[in-house]
Amino acid sequence: MSDAAATADRAAGQRAAYVHIPFCHRRCPYCDFAVVDLSEQRASIERYVDALIAEIAMEPPWQPLHAVNLGGGTPSILHPADVQRVLDALKARFGFEPGAEISIEANPEDWTDEHAAALRSTGLNRVSLGVQSFDAEVLVALGRAHDPGMGIGAVAASRTAGFDNVNIDLILGTPGESQRSWQETVATAVGLGPDHISAYALTVELGTVLSRQVSAGAPAPLEDDLADKYETLGGSLPARLSHYEVSNWAAPGRECRYNLTTWAQGEYAAFGLGAHGHRSGVRRRNVRRLDVYLETVEDGRRPEAGSEILSSWDREKERVFLGLRRRCGVRGGAVADVLVTSEAGSRFLEAGVIRMEGERLIVARPLLTDAVAREVLALEERPGR
Amino acid sequence: MSDQARIRNFSIIAHIDHGKSTLADRLLEFTGAVAERDMREQLLDTMDIERERGITIKANAVRLDYRAADGNTYILNLIDTPGHVDFSYEVSRSLDACEGALLLVDAAQGVEAQTLANAYLAIENGLEIIPVVNKIDLPSAEPERVSAELLGVVGGSPEDVIQVSAKSGSGIEELLEAIVHRLPPPEGAADAPLRAMVFDSYYDTYRGVICSIRIVDGAIDSGEALRFMATALDDAADEIGVLRPAATPVTRLATGEVGYLISGVKEIDLIRVGDTVTDVDNPASGALAGYQEPKPMVFSGLFPTDGDDFERLREALDKLRLNDSSLVYQPETSRALGFGFRCGFLGLLHMEIVRERLEREYDLDLVATAPSVEYVAHLTDGSTAQIRSPQDLPDTRLLADISEPFVKVMIITPSEYVGTVMELIQQRRGEMGEMTYLTPERVELHYQVPLAEIVFDFFDQLKSRTRGYASMDYEPGEYRRSDLVRVNILLNGVPVDAFSSIVHKERSYRYGRAMVERLRKLIPRQLFDVPVQAAVGSRIIARETIKAQRKDVTAKCYGGDITRKRKLLERQKEGKRRMKMVGQVEVPQEAFISALRIDE
Ligand SMILES: Nc1nc2c(ncn2[C@@H]2O[C@H](COP(=O)(O)OP(=O)(O)OP(=O)(O)O)[C@@H](O)[C@H]2O)c(=O)[nH]1
Numbered sequence A: 001m002s003d004a005a006a007t008a009d010r011a012a013g014q015r016a017a018y019v020h021i022p023f024c025h026r027r028c029p030y031c032d033f034a035v036v037d038l039s040e041q042r043a044s045i046e047r048y049v050d051a052l053i054a055e056i057a058m059e060p061p062w063q064p065l066h067a068v069n070l071g072g073g074t075p076s077i078l079h080p081a082d083v084q085r086v087l088d089a090l091k092a093r094f095g096f097e098p099g100a101e102i103s104i105e106a107n108p109e110d111w112t113d114e115h116a117a118a119l120r121s122t123g124l125n126r127v128s129l130g131v132q133s134f135d136a137e138v139l140v141a142l143g144r145a146h147d148p149g150m151g152i153g154a155v156a157a158s159r160t161a162g163f164d165n166v167n168i169d170l171i172l173g174t175p176g177e178s179q180r181s182w183q184e185t186v187a188t189a190v191g192l193g194p195d196h197i198s199a200y201a202l203t204v205e206l207g208t209v210l211s212r213q214v215s216a217g218a219p220a221p222l223e224d225d226l227a228d229k230y231e232t233l234g235g236s237l238p239a240r241l242s243h244y245e246v247s248n249w250a251a252p253g254r255e256c257r258y259n260l261t262t263w264a265q266g267e268y269a270a271f272g273l274g275a276h277g278h279r280s281g282v283r284r285r286n287v288r289r290l291d292v293y294l295e296t297v298e299d300g301r302r303p304e305a306g307s308e309i310l311s312s313w314d315r316e317k318e319r320v321f322l323g324l325r326r327r328c329g330v331r332g333g334a335v336a337d338v339l340v341t342s343e344a345g346s347r348f349l350e351a352g353v354i355r356m357e358g359e360r361l362i363v364a365r366p367l368l369t370d371a372v373a374r375e376v377l378a379l380e381e382r383p384g385r
Numbered sequence B: 001m002s003d004q005a006r007i008r009n010f011s012i013i014a015h016i017d018h019g020k021s022t023l024a025d026r027l028l029e030f031t032g033a034v035a036e037r038d039m040r041e042q043l044l045d046t047m048d049i050e051r052e053r054g055i056t057i058k059a060n061a062v063r064l065d066y067r068a069a070d071g072n073t074y075i076l077n078l079i080d081t082p083g084h085v086d087f088s089y090e091v092s093r094s095l096d097a098c099e100g101a102l103l104l105v106d107a108a109q110g111v112e113a114q115t116l117a118n119a120y121l122a123i124e125n126g127l128e129i130i131p132v133v134n135k136i137d138l139p140s141a142e143p144e145r146v147s148a149e150l151l152g153v154v155g156g157s158p159e160d161v162i163q164v165s166a167k168s169g170s171g172i173e174e175l176l177e178a179i180v181h182r183l184p185p186p187e188g189a190a191d192a193p194l195r196a197m198v199f200d201s202y203y204d205t206y207r208g209v210i211c212s213i214r215i216v217d218g219a220i221d222s223g224e225a226l227r228f229m230a231t232a233l234d235d236a237a238d239e240i241g242v243l244r245p246a247a248t249p250v251t252r253l254a255t256g257e258v259g260y261l262i263s264g265v266k267e268i269d270l271i272r273v274g275d276t277v278t279d280v281d282n283p284a285s286g287a288l289a290g291y292q293e294p295k296p297m298v299f300s301g302l303f304p305t306d307g308d309d310f311e312r313l314r315e316a317l318d319k320l321r322l323n324d325s326s327l328v329y330q331p332e333t334s335r336a337l338g339f340g341f342r343c344g345f346l347g348l349l350h351m352e353i354v355r356e357r358l359e360r361e362y363d364l365d366l367v368a369t370a371p372s373v374e375y376v377a378h379l380t381d382g383s384t385a386q387i388r389s390p391q392d393l394p395d396t397r398l399l400a401d402i403s404e405p406f407v408k409v410m411i412i413t414p415s416e417y418v419g420t421v422m423e424l425i426q427q428r429r430g431e432m433g434e435m436t437y438l439t440p441e442r443v444e445l446h447y448q449v450p451l452a453e454i455v456f457d458f459f460d461q462l463k464s465r466t467r468g469y470a471s472m473d474y475e476p477g478e479y480r481r482s483d484l485v486r487v488n489i490l491l492n493g494v495p496v497d498a499f500s501s502i503v504h505k506e507r508s509y510r511y512g513r514a515m516v517e518r519l520r521k522l523i524p525r526q527l528f529d530v531p532v533q534a535a536v537g538s539r540i541i542a543r544e545t546i547k548a549q550r551k552d553v554t555a556k557c558y559g560g561d562i563t564r565k566r567k568l569l570e571r572q573k574e575g576k577r578r579m580k581m582v583g584q585v586e587v588p589q590e591a592f593i594s595a596l597r598i599d600e
């Protein structure tokens, strides 16, 4: 087994934590996460952080964490003191493994030299910058508040502050984005020497502003355009950044540990509004309304909205569909066996979409991962196994 | 006891929408058959589909009692008939149960194609015709001109024409008097053995088959032992009665009367429209002349979109046929669409109605293949084969040539549009026949046209090119050899039977091109490039390629929300279950349906 596969699979046994910071200056037109518009809710940030700390304290103790992710919303709008309180609470509750990845998602416009430095000193050691593009028009189309200069500045600020694990988040295929614009965005990103690049194709999620615009006739992202840009990206990145998941590239040892946990069907505690956790084989989700979240936690109760326990067959299917996002694929097993002998599976094999590499099942055409995942999830357990 | 001399049996016949059913309303009202509070427009059109479309589909008989000016009460049996050409079979059967006909013409429209066609039917049947000009209340009415046109068809003098408004009710009494005095009473022999004509049948879930009958000779008494002569089925008259319009049982139906008969038979196949009913104990020596089975004109495959519904579709067709003997069907298998039925219809309207009723009354979701006419293939070995589906056409090597049905088309148009109509006919491979001036402004044109050229949009074209003024009627004609080919559509090299079509050679390229372009747009991209080809024999006449799919993956896992991602994928997969596999290609049901929509 390769090193990459070993690292990826090991994440299944490691523990992580996710903390959701729902606040945003405003909602982006393509976003459908649990988000609270800050212009309406400024007063609640401090109260929210208090609630987070209370929620963390309610979580049963666990083994030390190897990854923590502050996601959002926009966690970078938090005051460093608040970040410190959250990290301290996590550390007090679970402890951190030596060299644990402590990561935050940040918007370039918040990421000044001072702010980056202050946050670095809270113990954060990885930053994921929501740069999205280095083309001013594309950023406007995406409804982002920053300009290309701020994106470049944010990377520099991270380095100055001492972050040695910097991710640049990009969105490809925004309607109106030319191939050339995308090439320049990629070249600029590469030139900044990031440790990690995530590139997501713009997706029209139901219920978003973007989806309403598209329904009303605005141009939708086009399949060929997205695929061309994806290929451009893959062909432009230096060898140092290796492709380890459909949309992620990393320098050696800089693969995002929190995400590796998710894809390995590993377990993570989750805190905050609408957050999703996975512990002891149970997937839980928190309430999505801020007032309900605050009141429940302040009342000393866990803000759980629901949970799910899967049968062993369904769990195995989940392991496969998640793991197939990784370029190293998944170890074979009952589900993989059924897949490769199914009608759909043989079509995938024939069309070169999947292949077996020794023990491992691999998606060879990563842009068709969902097509494979759909079939995996529809597989029926064979009687007599 | 009814007195045969005081019975009048008549049909109301006319071109579509000239007001037959509305006139029936007035007659029902005037004679007190329906209480005022129960009156509604086109009362006899009881089917939902008739009411929604505002047309009559099935003929309806109703009995009225009329106290005439001479002080006597007469029994009037009225049959309201449909006007649409697809249902002319209903008209001819209705006429067979009558001695007279009211030939109605809209005072604003004048004589139209079905006016003529139906008038000829009535004349051939030896019926006494009362010409009636309707809608004289309309501001655009031209009763004098229209009346002259009408007399040109049926002969007679201007005072023979009765002018009415079925809307306002004016002229109704005069019309009733004319019915009583101008139409002859039924002739049959009261003392002869029973002979009753089954001129229609209905199916009632509780009561079984209900026959509409006309007593030609003798009489039926309730409870009497009866024999259906064609099927040699013996049964008792459980109930006999008349429609007023509500079913009203009677103890006896005498010579010349029209009524219904319920014998308790549940199997519709045992009862044939056109059969003769006689008395088991005193049978008639010979049956009455029956009817010629209506010939289906267009054929189409009906397939349930959900393959599991095949049996339900069969049951629904069986039930529908109980009320519509003109519907024919037999099982058909399509590689693309699965199991279904090849159905024969009287025309496109009939097809549309059957399909709509199946979907609505039986809650089915159906795909219909492109309608086709019945071809005759002449094989090289000298034999012939009936071709109701393009799939049935033998291999080109075995095929000498193909004949197609022509129809005799009659068009009536204002003379200014003659040129336009001729142009249209030429485009449709038609051949000019006679041309007669009904009046200096109106022309009756006769043509021979391939049925395949008129079943689709011919009527719409005719209407739009003549600003709605022309009308048409057609009847079956002869078969003629034509230069026809079958265009096959291949998906990744595999023929898709549902899309093959027999077309005239000159149209084959256009058809093939249109089909492959349409399919390229409708079929989602697959894991590999998929060629879509149109072929005549082994010759490819058009080709498009569905490019291989390149992207089917979405962004990250929603911040750890695996459940949501999984459910989304599962839902998407559910949506794909309605895909049909054609060879290695997944085709959504929707693509078949859209591609089969006739919109050219
Ligand atoms: N103004 C006016 N309208 C009429 C008269 N008679 C019928 N109509 C209208 O003409 C339309 C067609 O009437 P129907 O009675 O349905 O015609 P029909 O001949 O039974 O039609 P089909 O059964 O489809 O052949 C309806 O909108 C009637 O209201 C009339 O005397 N005057």
Ligand SMILES: [Mg+2]
Residues within 6 Å of the ligand: B020, B021, B022, B045, B055, B056, B080, B081, B082, B083
């Ligand atoms: Mg009618």
